[in-house]
Amino acid sequence: MNTFEYLQPKSIDEAQNNFNEKSRLFAGGTDVLGLLKDHIESPEKLINLKNIPGLDKIEYVQGSGLKIGSMVKISAIAQHPLIREKYTVLAEAAESVASPQLRNVGTLGGNLCQRPRCWYFRGDFPCLRKDGGECFAVDGENKYHCIIGGEACYIVHPSDTAVALLALDAKIKISSNGKIKEVPVNDFFILPGDDILRENILQPGEVVTEVFIPEPKANMVSRYLKFTERGSWDFAIVSVAAVIEKSVNTIQNARIVWGGVAPKPWQDLEFNKNLQGLKISEDILKKVTSTLFEKAEPLEHNGYKVPLVKNLTKKILLQIA
Ligand SMILES: Cc1cc2nc3c(=O)[nH]c(=O)nc-3n(C[C@H](O)[C@H](O)[C@H](O)COP(=O)(O)OP(=O)(O)OC[C@H]3O[C@@H](n4cnc5c(N)ncnc54)[C@H](O)[C@@H]3O)c2cc1C
Ligand code: SF4
Known part of the structure; x- marks a missing residue:
């Protein structure tokens, strides 16, 4: 790890006045310190936000x-x-x-x-996200990578x-x-x-x-389901968040978002719209989820995520019903 200056400002203004291009903000430090230790980032100044009043409310x-x-x-x-x-x-x-x-x-x-967990990014590989020349995941170990929204990375x-x-x-x-x-x-x-x-x-x-x-509507129900490879703590292979407004078991409004599939949390507005007015049942959900992620472009080792998305989505909606 490189040496760095460590500041604990008492206001956001003080934090920002001390910030330069070689600074990093520091909150709990659980990610930023890992990046320093692995020489992925080498800031000259760490600015801890913990003494700024009001941010912990x-x-x-x-x-x-x-x-x-x-x-x-x-x-x-x-x-x-x-x-x-x-x-x-x-x-x-x-x-x-x-x-x-x-x-x-x-x-x-x-x-x-x-920052992302791609093992090439976290390892000693000069990949595109580190301003290097190539993406090592494209032809490499890509079982945990994205199936949609990726472009060069x-x-x-x-x-x-x-x-x-x-x-x-x-x-x-x-x-x-x-x-x-x-x-x-x-x-x-x-x-x-x-x-x-x-x-x-x-x-x-x-x-x-x-x-x-x-403020949520009175008829809103929400759940989060996360599929991990190990039973203990782990990042999501695929996750799904569902926020549903419903009357008995009919969906009035739906916001479904997936994790583990794209470089940002992923939603399909068309799918959400198609859920409106549906009575939740296993058969109906099988039908509406069957076309999910038709535009996905899995890499060599992560095509398994497409059926996983469909099944998790079905499961969370049935749980909500
Ligand atoms: C072993 C392990 C397992 C993990 N598993 C999961 C998991 O299953 N799911 C999951 O979601 N996460 C997981 N994480 C990530 C973990 O949740 C993050 O490390 C943690 O949430 C980061 O919070 P922090 O306060 O420590 O951030 P820091 O490490 O202090 O900061 C992280 C980044 O955010 C920036 N930053 C921090 N606060 C601000 C702010 N207020 N404004 C602007 N920029 C800011 C920092 O500059 C830095 O770039 C895991 C991490 C580890 C090490
Ligand atoms: S996916 Fe490719 S470019 Fe992106 S962080 Fe990983 S190795 Fe780097």
């Missing part, structure tokens, strides 16, 4: 929605009674992140902004909470040059075709301050 305003500060620990989200009751999909996604130790240290902001987005937040139609608040901008989750993350060196829209020095989730 969860606040619910009835009729409006829920605000979660970017420094809120993932374990606090998983355990929060109101989140468990009203935003179940987010509590379940948070609960599925890594291990209890990592959830106690890792923060929501860090979870959303963590085939990472999958690693955050479980991001998948749930997109399904909940959340917005991400970003402090930028003394102003706050609010961005829908879907616009926060970018594809390799937009910029192969970054995974989100953040510009140097911009800080995620908060996530806002609107």
